[in-house]
Amino acid sequence: GHWPPLAPNAQVWVPDASEVWKSAELLRDYTPGDLALSLQLEDGTVVEHKIDPKTKNLPPLRNPNILVGENDLTALSYLHEPAVLHNLKVRFIDSKLIYTYCGIVLVAINPYESLPIYEADIINAYSGQNMGDMDPHIFAVAEEAYKQMARDQRNQSIIVSGESGAGKTVSAKYAMRYFATVSSSSGETNVEERVLASSPIMEAFGNAKTTRNDNSSRFGKYIEIGFDDDLCITGANMRTYLLEKSRVVFQAHEERNYHIFYQMCASSHLPEFKAFKLGCADDFNYTNQGQSPVIDGVDDAKEMSKTRRAFSLLGIGDSDQVGIYQILSAILHLSNVDVKDQSADRCSILPDNAHLLVFCELMGVPCEEMAHWLCHRKLQTTTETFVKSVSKVNAVHGRDALAKHIYAKLFSWIVSSINNALTSTVKQRSFIGVLDIYGSTCLSSQHVFKLEQEEYMKEQIPWTLIDFYDNQPCINLIEAKLGILDLLDEECKMPKGSDDTWAQKLYNTHLRQNAYFDKPRLSNKAFIIHHFADKVEYQCFGFLEKNKDTVNEEQINVLKKSKFDLLLKLFEDEEKPKVSTNKFASITGRAGKAQRDTKKTVGLQILKILTLYTPVIEFEERVSNTFITTIKNLLKGRDESSNLMMDVKKIFSVTFPFTPSSLALETIQVPTSLNLGFLIRV
Ligand SMILES: Nc1ncnc2c1ncn2[C@@H]1O[C@H](COP(=O)(O)OP(=O)(O)O)[C@@H](O)[C@H]1O
Ligand SMILES: *[C@@H]1O[C@H](CO)[C@@H](O)[C@H](O)[C@H]1NC(C)=O
Numbered sequence: 300g301h302w303p304p305l306a307p308n309a310q311v312w313v314p315d316a317s318e319v320w321k322s323a324e325l326l327r328d329y330t331p332g333d334l335a336l337s338l339q340l341e342d343g344t345v346v347e348h349k350i351d352p353k354t355k356n357l358p359p360l361r362n363p364n365i366l367v368g369e370n371d372l373t374a375l376s377y378l379h380e381p382a383v384l385h386n387l388k389v390r391f392i393d394s395k396l397i398y399t400y401c402g403i404v405l406v407a408i409n410p411y412e413s414l415p416i417y418e419a420d421i422i423n424a425y426s427g428q429n430m431g432d433m434d435p436h437i438f439a440v441a442e443e444a445y446k447q448m449a450r451d452q453r454n455q456s457i458i459v460s461g462e463s464g465a466g467k468t469v470s471a472k473y474a475m476r477y478f479a480t481v482s483s484s485s486g487e488t489n490v491e492e493r494v495l496a497s498s499p500i501m502e503a504f505g506n507a508k509t510t511r512n513d514n515s516s517r518f519g520k521y522i523e524i525g526f527d528d529d530l531c532i533t534g535a536n537m538r539t540y541l542l543e544k545s546r547v548v549f550q551a552h553e554e555r556n557y558h559i560f561y562q563m564c565a566s567s568h569l570p571e572f573k574a575f576k577l578g579c580a581d582d583f584n585y586t587n588q589g590q591s592p593v594i595d596g597v598d599d600a601k602e603m604s605k606t607r608r609a610f611s612l613l614g615i616g617d618s619d620q621v622g623i624y625q626i627l628s629a630i631l632h633l634s635n636v637d638v639k640d641q642s643a644d645r646c647s648i649l650p651d652n653a654h655l656l657v658f659c660e661l662m663g664v665p666c667e668e669m670a671h672w673l674c675h676r677k678l679q680t681t682t683e684t685f686v687k688s689v690s691k692v693n694a695v696h697g698r699d700a701l702a703k704h705i706y707a708k709l710f711s712w713i714v715s716s717i718n719n720a721l722t723s724t725v726k727q728r729s730f731i732g733v734l735d736i737y738g739s740t741c742l743s744s745q746h747v748f749k750l751e752q753e754e755y756m757k758e759q760i761p762w763t764l765i766d767f768y769d770n771q772p773c774i775n776l777i778e779a780k781l782g783i784l785d786l787l788d789e790e791c792k793m794p795k796g797s798d799d800t801w802a803q804k805l806y807n808t809h810l811r812q813n814a815y816f817d818k819p820r821l822s823n824k825a826f827i828i829h830h831f832a833d834k835v836e837y838q839c840f841g842f843l844e845k846n847k848d849t850v851n852e853e854q855i856n857v858l859k860k861s862k863f864d865l866l867l868k869l870f871e872d873e874e875k876p877k878v879s880t881n882k883f884a885s886i887t888g889r890a891g892k893a894q895r896d897t898k899k900t901v902g903l904q905i906l907k908i909l910t911l912y913t914p915v916i917e918f919e920e921r922v923s924n925t926f927i928t929t930i931k932n933l934l935k936g937r938d939e940s941s942n943l944m945m946d947v948k949k950i951f952s953v954t955f956p957f958t959p960s961s962l963a964l965e966t967i968q969v970p971t972s973l974n975l976g977f978l979i980r981v
């Protein structure tokens with residue numbers, strides 16, 4: 300790195316094991332070539348700070364005190380990690396200010412307590428104002444989008460990102476509340492109310508308790524709010540991405556399944572739920588694995604009545620509602636269907652298995668057939684079809700795959716029903732989109748990165764131009780014929796296929812042939828994909844097993860024999876009921892085979908949203924030179940291998956890896972490139 304020279308008495312930041320960064324003052328002048336600095340910490344301790352002879356990196360400089368607490372990070376003279384953290388901390392600790400700008404990006408700290416800053420009078424205060432004239436706030440960002448849409452008739456989008464628990468969903472909700480408040484609806488029915496009513500439903504079906512967030516959304520959501528010529532809300536449309544299906548059948552310790560299951564169990568005593576033969580959440584294997592059926596301060600029975608009210612408000616009728624709970628109850632009973640071992644590749648389900656009987660009764664399907672296809676598979680070769688018994692382990696996998704599949708279908712059906720309820724006949728002129736994306740897909744930093752590149756080009760600094768929007772070669776590597784997934788499917792069909800033999804085939808086919816593919820030097824069981832601006836290493840272990848985790852088509856055929864109206868609707872236009880678990884989903888947005896075939900991956904959809912609707916040009920115009928320079932310095936000052944985890948006195952936990960390892964990417968779900976990912980970006 301090239302830091303400015305250190306002046307005598309310079310104030311610097313030094314890394315600290317417990318406080319992450321500590322402030323210190325230089326005691327002696329620094330002369331280039333010195334191997335250590337003599338520093339005095341604020342408590343008076345004198346320390347020797349070693350300088351790495353290779354990198355010769357000096358500690359980052361502190362900003363002049365007068366700048367600390369600025370409401371825009373780009374106003375700081377030095378914008379590096381300790382500066383960002385210190386500034387945010389001072390604002391939050393001293394003044395309870397959770398919002399700070401970084402150029403046009405809004406950074407938010409989750410206060411974990413309700414602050415009196417979201418009431419209608421605050422909305423009114425922000426309405427019609429300029430972003431720069433007001434304190435940083437989510438309402439200021441919403442107002443800016445609204446104003447620009449009104450003035451320039453351009454569609455807008457707000458992107459909310461950050462790690463799990465950072466406050467994305469809450470922020471997205473406040474943005475929507477803002478639009479609902481400042482624009483009265485034109486139609487006779489109250490559109491805003493309906494838009495807001497979709498939240499409790501989506502939360503019930505797509506949120507769950509995790510160890511990081513009692514109410515974590517396990518899917519990505521993009522909502523477009525439509526406006527007419529008079530800037531009144533006409534309706535809304537929602538798209539969801541990457542629902543975490545595995546949660547339906549498995550929950551880690553202290554985590555829960557989706558809220559709706561617990562809401563139903565808590566309401567099992569109600570007359571309308573009697574027929575479902577539910578008990579408490581401890582009774583079902585899909586709701587008791589985390590051993591944490593209760594969330595402090597949440598009354599699941601009360602939440603259930605909120606969910607039901609929301610359904611009714613959206614015009615989803617009683618019979619459909621009953622149908623939904625009936626299907627969910629059937630899933631719970633399915634989780635308790637006991638499969639008995641018969642031999643190494645044979646298993647059975649007793650014909651009088653009580654849970655299977657309830658499952659079949661609720662779904663309206665013949666029990667014997669269901670039991671048969673839970674324990675058998677139909678295999679098709681080119682010449683003949685035969686039926687093969689399966690092992691207990693495979694039968695249980697098949698059962699779980701079925702449960703996930705039904706749940707995912709139900710989820711999509713609910714989303715489309717909500718969309719029907721939110722669509723209006725009034726002509727929509729423009730829209731504002733709000734993207735609340737969970738997981739490691741960070742999108743907005745790509746824009747900043749793009750700006751970065753353009754600056755480099757202006758200054759003729761050598762820099763490889765990557766077109767962030769042309770993700771096709773990478774998608775081809777993954778999805779085309781002889782691509783990674785194709786080879787995976789092939790390997791699954793081989794009698795002796797294993798994760799390792801698959802890895803070998805990948806190397807044979809793609810190594811040194813495909814620029815987006817690589818192999819880690821020290822492993823024969825992993826591969827690397829160059830996604831966007833960074834590389835991700837995948838461990839091959841478990842891929843084959845996961846890929847085999849597909850739904851048994853015959854089970855679906857049994858369900859299709861039902862006369863249960865809603866159930867049939869779920870499977871209406873299903874051609875191939877095969878749904879693979881999607882290991883790549885978080886990166887490329889592969890969402891099952893059907894979508895893969897049409898090449899409409901979720902990742903592509905998101906990219907399309909951004910290229911079409913994000914006013915990139917405007918974004919660029921409004922990013923100041925200071926912003927770009929500081930970001931550049933920030934990147935320059937980075938040692939390639941630095942990977943720092945921050946936890947500032949437990950007040951807010953922050954992760955700040957500039958070159959995150961693949962492990963870090965997996966576990967902390969922090970995005971790439973620029974990495975202000977520990978912050979919420981709106
Ligand atoms: N602006 C805020 N004010 C008060 N509490 C908040 C705020 N943002 C988030 N929270 C708290 O943090 C929790 C997690 O936020 P959430 O939006 O669900 O996180 P994410 O969607 O990023 O996983 C919320 O349930 C709420 O208790
Ligand atoms: C904005 O979106 C609407 C659809 O809601 C579309 O008809 C219109 O052309 C878009 N406007 C611009 C400027 O792209």
Ligand SMILES: *[C@@H]1O[C@H](CO)[C@@H](O)[C@H](O)[C@H]1NC(C)=O
Nearest residue numbers: 468469502513514558597602
């Ligand atoms: C989930 O969070 C939302 C706010 O984002 C809140 O309205 C709702 O009550 C919460 N539900 C549960 C079950 O915690």
Ligand SMILES: *[C@@H]1O[C@H](CO)[C@@H](O)[C@H](O)[C@H]1NC(C)=O
Nearest residue numbers: 583584633634635636637638
């Ligand atoms: C349910 O879980 C219990 C305890 O974890 C286990 O003994 C039982 O076999 C499971 N039942 C089924 C049907 O998976």
Ligand SMILES: [Mg+2]
Nearest residue numbers: 467468515516
């Ligand atoms: Mg969320």
